[in-house]
Amino acid sequence: MSNLRFALPSTGALFDGTNNLLADCGLGIRRANSRRYTADIPALPGVDVLFQRQSDITIEIDGGSADIGVVGLDRYYESRLERGDTVLLHDGLGFGESKLVIAVPDSWLDVTSMTDLAEIALEFRAKGRDLRIATKYERLVKRFLNQNDVNYVSMIHVSGGLEAAPVMGYADIVADITATGTTLRENGLRILVDGIVIQSQSVIVGNGRALANDPEKLGLARQILEKIEASLRAGKYQRVTGDIQGETEDEVARQIMTKSELSGLDGPTISSVHTRKKNNWYTVQVLVRKTDLSAAVSHFRDMGGIGIAANDVQYVYRDRCEAYDRLVENLKPFSESGE
Amino acid sequence: MTFQYEPVRRLPNMQDTGPNELAARDAAKIKLRGVFGLRGYDRAETPILEQTELYIRKSGGGLSSRLYDFSEPGGFDVSLRPEFTSAILRHAADNGDIDGPVRLMYDGPVFRYADFGDEDGDKTRQFTQLGAELIGLPAASADGEIIAMALEGLEALGIDGARIVVGHVGVVLAALTEFNLSERAKLFLISNIADLKNGQIDEVTEKAAALGFITDVKIDDAQAAADRERLASTIEQVIAEGIGVQLGRNTGSRTPEEIIARLTRKMSQADNPDDFKRALEMLSQLARVNGAASDALAAGRNVLQEAGISSDLIGNLDEILSAALVEGVPGDRISIDFGMARGIAYYTGVLFDIYEDAGASETLGGGGRYDGLTRALGYNRDVPALGFALNLDVVIASLGDTPVSVDDLTLVSPTESGSVNAAIENARELRASGKRAAVNFQNSGSLSSNKQTDGQGT
Numbered sequence: 001m002s003n004l005r006f007a008l009p010s011t012g013a014l015f016d017g018t019n020n021l022l023a024d025c026g027l028g029i030r031r032a033n034s035r036r037y038t039a040d041i042p043a044l045p046g047v048d049v050l051f052q053r054q055s056d057i058t059i060e061i062d063g064g065s066a067d068i069g070v071v072g073l074d075r076y077y078e079s080r081l082e083r084g085d086t087v088l089l090h091d092g093l094g095f096g097e098s099k100l101v102i103a104v105p106d107s108w109l110d111v112t113s114m115t116d117l118a119e120i121a122l123e124f125r126a127k128g129r130d131l132r133i134a135t136k137y138e139r140l141v142k143r144f145l146n147q148n149d150v151n152y153v154s155m156i157h158v159s160g161g162l163e164a165a166p167v168m169g170y171a172d173i174v175a176d177i178t179a180t181g182t183t184l185r186e187n188g189l190r191i192l193v194d195g196i197v198i199q200s201q202s203v204i205v206g207n208g209r210a211l212a213n214d215p216e217k218l219g220l221a222r223q224i225l226e227k228i229e230a231s232l233r234a235g236k237y238q239r240v241t242g243d244i245q246g247e248t249e250d251e252v253a254r255q256i257m258t259k260s261e262l263s264g265l266d267g268p269t270i271s272s273v274h275t276r277k278k279n280n281w282y283t284v285q286v287l288v289r290k291t292d293l294s295a296a297v298s299h300f301r302d303m304g305g306i307g308i309a310a311n312d313v314q315y316v317y318r319d320r321c322e323a324y325d326r327l328v329e330n331l332k333p334f335s336e337s338g339e
Numbered sequence: 340m341t342f343q344y345e346p347v348r349r350l351p352n353m354q355d356t357g358p359n360e361l362a363a364r365d366a367a368k369i370k371l372r373g374v375f376g377l378r379g380y381d382r383a384e385t386p387i388l389e390q391t392e393l394y395i396r397k398s399g400g401g402l403s404s405r406l407y408d409f410s411e412p413g414g415f416d417v418s419l420r421p422e423f424t425s426a427i428l429r430h431a432a433d434n435g436d437i438d439g440p441v442r443l444m445y446d447g448p449v450f451r452y453a454d455f456g457d458e459d460g461d462k463t464r465q466f467t468q469l470g471a472e473l474i475g476l477p478a479a480s481a482d483g484e485i486i487a488m489a490l491e492g493l494e495a496l497g498i499d500g501a502r503i504v505v506g507h508v509g510v511v512l513a514a515l516t517e518f519n520l521s522e523r524a525k526l527f528l529i530s531n532i533a534d535l536k537n538g539q540i541d542e543v544t545e546k547a548a549a550l551g552f553i554t555d556v557k558i559d560d561a562q563a564a565a566d567r568e569r570l571a572s573t574i575e576q577v578i579a580e581g582i583g584v585q586l587g588r589n590t591g592s593r594t595p596e597e598i599i600a601r602l603t604r605k606m607s608q609a610d611n612p613d614d615f616k617r618a619l620e621m622l623s624q625l626a627r628v629n630g631a632a633s634d635a636l637a638a639g640r641n642v643l644q645e646a647g648i649s650s651d652l653i654g655n656l657d658e659i660l661s662a663a664l665v666e667g668v669p670g671d672r673i674s675i676d677f678g679m680a681r682g683i684a685y686y687t688g689v690l691f692d693i694y695e696d697a698g699a700s701e702t703l704g705g706g707g708r709y710d711g712l713t714r715a716l717g718y719n720r721d722v723p724a725l726g727f728a729l730n731l732d733v734v735i736a737s738l739g740d741t742p743v744s745v746d747d748l749t750l751v752s753p754t755e756s757g758s759v760n761a762a763i764e765n766a767r768e769l770r771a772s773g774k775r776a777a778v779n780f781q782n783s784g785s786l787s788s789n790k791q792t793d794g795q796g797t
Contacts (some may be wrong), residue, residue: 107598
């Protein structure tokens with residue numbers, strides 16, 4: 001039996017987000033202690049969880065030493081081998097939202113846009129040196145700078161705390177990940193108005209070759225994707241129930257369905273309430289988007305509804321798992337090549 | 340235990356070229372060199388590897404973000420060449436020919452990276468260019484010569500109906516100059532011409548507002564007020580206390596003097612938002628003018644007149660078209676597109692793209708005039724020059740499966756010749772008489788074979 005090696009970020013926002021997401025999906029991780037870099041998922045035997053540095057995960061999956069993993073989209077684009085073995089399995093897990101931005105010292109009052117930066121780079125050049133930019137994302141940043149005519153640059157690779165680089169003097173500007181911009185501001189840095197390199201959030205990637213050629217691994221990956229997709233979708237919905245009086249079941253259904261966005265994914269579920277008196281009460285149950293909740297409650301009330309209640313749902317499955325369908329599509333090149 | 344290596348795959352969007360394609364490419368090169376040679380063009384070759392600087396001096400982001408650049412063992416930052424023009428111009432200058440007129444042609448591989456999501460993402464990243472440069476002649480007739488020669492070359496290859504779409508950066512730049520805009524504003528407008536051509540004036544307006552060219556549209560008032568306040572107080576402090584301490588905790592690697600100097604310069608060059616908007620509207624109109632030459636010229640003149648600009652600006656384009664007609668280019672094969680955009684920013688005058696026919700979407704090649712490039716490359720004056728290049732891979736693909744004749748190969752069989760040595764001798768005789776011949780050594784041990792020779796096409 002070949003286990004599915006599932007690489008997860010060992011620290012930071014993505015670590016917390018992944019732990020919470022998997023717990024919400026009923027796929028909680030069991031780890032002997034926080035120093036151990038391996039763990040398992042009791043609800044899904046056959047999955048080996050490997051905690052890795054986020055910056056290594058894509059490379060490990062590309063190289064085949066892990067099968068699937070959670071990474072930031074920015075990290076994936078920064079490190080993946082183009083047309084290599086790694087494919088995107090899920091394009092947005094809803095946490096780790098951030099952007100990679102170009103920021104300059106706040107005191108550079110004359111620099112607000114990439115055009116200004118291009119001029120500054122030329123000025124530096126005229127003085128015989130390159131504009132130095134500190135970043136962990138050399139590949140994405142260099143391309144972005146070149147696209148914006150900022151050509152004379154030296155990339156300074158820094159692995160942590162690069163906000164301090166301009167103060168400490170080993171770089172002139174930075175390109176860094178930020179969620180709110182607070183850390184950059186507190187360090188006297190300002191984001192250029194058109195300096196957004198990439199918008200990112202957490203995604204799942206996998207080794208297409210490994211999954212295409214191992215049905216057991218593919219099966220395990222499918223179960224993880226199904227649970228995550230259903231759980232993420234469930235987060236957007238609530239189940240509303242209420243008792244409504246009506247002539248017939250069809251009549252109640254007709255009234256409910258006058259508002260299509262409040263009639264559930266496929267239509268309301270209606271069942272008779274069996275009372276000793278007149279038997280024309282019906283319990284109506286619909287799934288509505290959270291944003292439509294108060295409208296749904298009003299709609300129930302307008303119909304004379306009582307006992308109205310709303311609950312969270314844990315999973316919402318559609319007829320197909322979109323992420324899995326996409327995965328199967330993405331795996332075609334790997335199985336057809338016969339390699 | 341033995342380790343089984345995986346085959347090393349080709350890089351994405353890189354291709355091998357087999358005998359048939361190579362034969363077709365060689366044949367095309369020979370024909371084109373012949374046609375251009377008749378017009379006095381001589382061949383030159385430059386290195387595939389150059390200092391990256393050669394290509395980023397004035398190429399603009401469209402090309403510099405597509406460079407294959409890296410550090411070479413000697414410590415230089417280098418790139419595989421993405422185009423020939425800069426190097427050919429340097430070659431002419433280094434040979435004292437910079438004032439021309441010089442006529443040079445070249446061919447070879449060029450390399451341009453493109454992400455799969457990008458506009459050219461599906462194209463081969465290495466392809467073969469064949470082109471020519473005419474250095475030292477400003478006249479419109481030089482432009483006519485280059486346009487005509489590009490079409491002559493294609494005709495020699497059997498592409499009779501090729502169309503040329505002509506634009507003119509010089510006209511656009513001259514028109515923008517009438518609005519009293521800063522270089523920065525002009526550059527912004529030129530670099531957004533493709534979007535304006537597609538009618539996306541709202542998107543471009545929004546972008547211009549974000550960059551501060553237009554101040555009354557979609558601006559965050561609080562932010563703007565805060566910025567103004569901060570600016571005013573900073574300048575006050577600077578004036579009151581002398582330049583230095585108040586700019587913030589740190590100005591990094593730039594001195595406060597540098598920042599203030601550039602800020603002052605920027606503020607004094609700030610564009611009048613009304614002028615900018617009028618220029619944007621004019622350009623958005625002009626960028627959408629295209630079609631048959633005479634109609635488009637008239638429409639272009641109209642746009643300029645309505646914007647209150649002299650329509651004489653279009654005169655040079657008119658002269659170029661006349662020069663091409665004199666050179667024998669049929670008028671109906673030329674159309675005009677004022678919104679033509681180019682990823683390479685060094686063009687200053689006429690621009691053109693060549694298509695196989697009216698319906699084709701992929702260009703066979705293109706060119707244009709770049710009078711300021713010599714100075715950008717470090718020489719002490721502007722030299723008028725223009726050129727064009729064909730993408731030979733696309734040109735050959737558009738020729739279809741025209742069979743290229745390669746002589747049959749005779750395989751001499753050792754069994755039939757009596758011995759291996761005799762077979763080698765036979766093959767040598769055949770080659771001496773000009774025939775392609777090789778020994779079929781595989782047959783040397785097999786007496787059952789009774790084939791004498793095996794004519795086999797490649």
